[in-house]
Amino acid sequence: MTSLAAYILRRLILLIFVILGVTVLVFAITMLFSPDVRAIMYVRNADQLKPEAIPLIIQKYGLNDPFYVQYGRWLTQVLQGNLGWSVSAPGPVLSVIASRWPYTFEIVLFAAPLIVFIGIYLGVQSAIHRNGLIDHTCRVLSIVGWSLPSFWLGLLLLAVFAGELKWFSPGALSQNWINFMHAGVLTGTYHRYTGIDIFDGLLNGQAGLSVDALSHVVLPVIVIVTIDIALLIRVMRSSMLETLTKPYITTAKAKGLSKSVVIYKHARRNALIPVATLSGLMVAGLLGGLVITETVFAFGGLGNWAAQAALQTDIPGVLGYTILSAFLFVIANLIVDVLYAYIDPRIRLE
């Protein structure tokens, strides 16, 4: 246990350096912009937009200072919780993240378990019926899913299910429920306890709102599951195939254990190890935002905001979003590595 604690500590120290490196790099990218462009990020009213005001802003915020001075100043602000003002949202970056995050979470909440469980199931079936019908179908489907552009799949689903069948509509909530919610928040009859509409609707006794929110999640979830499940099936399949050739599987069969015990108790558990890593990183990637999917469905989560920020040269927005995603990825990496030590007794943490 002490070795595990030491390992986590060392990884945490390394993590700080990686995160610092990430911030240096992102900040360096923003420095590619001329001071004039960066000065616009500090503009709060029309007066400051005048050409003669820009040099004053540059001087006031020291936008011509050397890189390390500006970086130091920025980092001090970030450590105090000030990530700047996002023009595209608009709002302070941290509160934008806080208000947008529940929407991304709504999608991931349904997409992640579906990807993981269906992916594992199909991967195992594919491996134990190698070269059979199931295997070939899974392989073809996963290659197709993997080759589909997510925005194109999204547009097609919108055309069929929203345009022709009128079952679903784009956005995260129907307009009448949005109006209802805003009115309720203003009058104090509706409370946004979690920020996640599906839960808030139920907590406020408005099941209709929850159902509406749920129906808006369906299409984005289909897109993400179709595309991201491909990799999971492939990894599960090849890991399972490799495990099935191990001598201990032969031993288990020779002992006369039933086929299902060998496959599910002996082989699958061991084959799950690489899948655990992949799932962890995948969920972190999904939580970090679904830039394309959210854009297609006009779903107001983090990814949608990131796309808007990039389009409108909203530097603090892009900076904040990039750092958030990198942070999530690094943390997920750490969690996965530590969990490894529990799952796999062969891994010794030196």
Next chain:
Amino acid sequence: MSERSRFDEFKAGMRPRLKEWRFMLKRMRESRLALAGIIIVLIFVGIAVFAPLLAPPHGDPFSVPQDMEILVIQTSPTPPSTRHIFGTTDQQYDLYYACIWGSITAFRTGLTVVAFSLIVGLTIGTLAAMYGGLLDEALMRFTDIIIAFPGLILAMALVIALPGIFAINLSLVFLLVLVVASFLLLIFHFDKKILLIVQLLLLLSLLSILFFPVQMNLSLTRLDKVLLSIALVGWPGYTRVIRGEVMRVKNEDFVEAARASGSSDFRIIVKHIWPNTIYPILIVATLDIGSIVLTAAAMSFIGLGADPNFADWGQIIQRARNWISNVDLIVANLHAFLIPGIFITFFVMGWNLLGDALRDVLDPMLRRR
């Protein structure tokens, strides 16, 4: 006599490699998915090669023609007709032309980015694996930082941040190249005379920077920026694979034998290590072409792609973004994104099938069973 024997030696050296390739080809032929992949990629090669015949250009071939006669009446897309066999998209751009010439853009995107990533990956990965220690640690931690980014976001940030015109100080570039060169020469134990010349040139370029700097303006098109951004984000994956492969190979007996017989590090790397790491790299590169094209298309879709009239599949679909707010428009203009989307999907699928088949054929764990 000596020529002859050297040829024989070469032939004998190539024999196992040829046998390997023949075995590979046989396995590829047996797999239907691999065959499908090869055929799809070849069809796209055909479309790209015969693009000037399939869709004769007027003026700049990569600028999609607009039908001005319809444009004066309406801007919204028109369905397929004899005049435009795939129809037109928003602003009356011809879809057929864009799809045909877009395949050249797709190849250009995939191959340029892979080539860039390979060069960087081979250099950094090999250096890190061969010389270990602090160099390895520094290079790989830097790689970790880049991998920690969500690729698409970092590429997006780079596309908007990269300036359209680079004022490049040639003297500075020259100096950097020479510094890297002398560093490489030092660790590869090269001829002292060459090193001396390089260092003299280094001094010269230093003087040039101080007294007569040579400037050059390099302008980047929007597509160049997209390619550069994806490449700058994509190389770490290659670096990791290549480092791992070099690590695996560098302690093999044949490397020891080459070293014992007095081969230089450079010769060992180029003649012995790289040829033995090529297969995993080939698989990664093949599979990567598809995802690069998808990333480029996704960036186009968000609105960070090539110029609006550029022949690019993603750029054509991007126009559908304006219809999301009104679902009826998506249905009415279905053809305007359906057709280019089919091109993207098949292009990516061709490379994925090929890469997948290569992995099955080349992976020593799964082969010969």
